[in-house]
Amino acid sequence: MKIAIIGTGNLGSSIAKGLIKNKSFTSLYLSDKNTAAVSAFSDEDYVTITSDNELAVKESEVLIFALQPRHIDKVLESVSESITNDHVVMSVAAGFEISRIESIIGDDKNIIRVMPNTAISIGKSMTCLSANVKGQEKMDLAKKIFNQLGATMVIPEEQIQAATVICASGIAFWMRLVRATTQGAIQLGFEAHEAHQLAVQTCFGSASLLTESGRHPEQEIDRVTTPSGCTIEGLNAMEHQGLSSALIQGIVASFEKINQLKKS
Numbered sequence: 001m002k003i004a005i006i007g008t009g010n011l012g013s014s015i016a017k018g019l020i021k022n023k024s025f026t027s028l029y030l031s032d033k034n035t036a037a038v039s040a041f042s043d044e045d046y047v048t049i050t051s052d053n054e055l056a057v058k059e060s061e062v063l064i065f066a067l068q069p070r071h072i073d074k075v076l077e078s079v080s081e082s083i084t085n086d087h088v089v090m091s092v093a094a095g096f097e098i099s100r101i102e103s104i105i106g107d108d109k110n111i112i113r114v115m116p117n118t119a120i121s122i123g124k125s126m127t128c129l130s131a132n133v134k135g136q137e138k139m140d141l142a143k144k145i146f147n148q149l150g151a152t153m154v155i156p157e158e159q160i161q162a163a164t165v166i167c168a169s170g171i172a173f174w175m176r177l178v179r180a181t182t183q184g185a186i187q188l189g190f191e192a193h194e195a196h197q198l199a200v201q202t203c204f205g206s207a208s209l210l211t212e213s214g215r216h217p218e219q220e221i222d223r224v225t226t227p228s229g230c231t232i233e234g235l236n237a238m239e240h241q242g243l244s245s246a247l248i249q250g251i252v253a254s255f256e257k258i259n260q261l262k263k264s
């Protein structure tokens with residue numbers, strides 16, 4: 001598979017890292033006006049680093065546009081003449097709808113919106129996918145690429161905004177919870193590096209319990225909360241301060257913001 005990533009900033013370089021780790025391409029073009037973030041990949045086999053977006057498009061079959069919403073239309077316009085019906089055009093731009101991509105490159109093209117998160121760099125992304133009518137035929141190919149880099153879910157385009165908040169912004173939300181746990185652990189007397197390890201491994205164990213047991217979080221909570229014990233005391237104190245409510249309100253605020261971006 002001949003893949004190009006156009007825009008190799010935070011997310012584009014994370015996708016590149018994941019693809020390179022899996023060696024899941026016959027050629028990989030990494031194109032950016034500033035190639036600094038991917039210069040470390042210049043010695044990798046079958047990887048070409050360039051600032052020539054057009055060249056990357058012409059030499060590849062799968063095009064992953066990882067540009068900010070304010071740049072993507074200009075870049076799509078500049079390469080639209082080179083995009084053919086055989087290309088699979090993927091965009092990760094938050095809030096940038098398939099209809100806008102179709103209006104630039106044509107609705108006869110295979111277009112797939114892809115919403116991964118930065119854990120794609122270590123093959124642990126949750127990636128949501130949504131295609132236009134023509135692109136449905138290429139969905140198996142998209143799943144093949146992104147299943148190697150974590151898990152995928154095909155969803156209707158109307159849900160892509162919500163998936164962006166839960167899965168892409170979600171990395172930041174979970175990181176903040178881990179950091180807060182670390183701060184608590186330091187207050188209880190651990191060194192910072194110890195606190196970090198305790199928090200991260202406990203977070204990892206919690207997620208693993210859910211994925212491996214298939215149980216509901218509340219069932220796992222019931223197994224930890226000794227009657228009159230310290231866990232329920234802590235949980236209830238957190239809920240009195242609005243832990244669940246703060247999370248839900250943050251998710252909804254993030255969703256409202258992304259819906260504003262869609263209109264701009």
Ligand SMILES: NC(=O)C1=CN([C@@H]2O[C@H](COP(=O)(O)OP(=O)(O)OC[C@H]3O[C@@H](n4cnc5c(N)ncnc54)[C@H](O)[C@@H]3O)[C@@H](O)[C@H]2O)C=CC1
Nearest residue numbers: 007008009010011012032033066067068069092093094168
């Ligand atoms: N960071 C994240 O976790 C996620 C980001 N996204 C979306 O991914 C997109 C990219 O986000 P980031 O990687 O964080 O942005 P970024 O700003 O780090 O990367 C964008 C890259 O595009 C390059 N670029 C700009 N104009 C260009 C041009 N004319 N030709 C070639 N390259 C050009 C920039 O030099 C930059 O390296 C955004 O649309 C964002 O909404 C989606 C999911 C998660």
Ligand SMILES: O=C(O)[C@@H]1CCC=N1
Nearest residue numbers: 094164165168169258
């Ligand atoms: O914060 C943002 O707007 C982008 C989309 C999801 C992750 N980063």
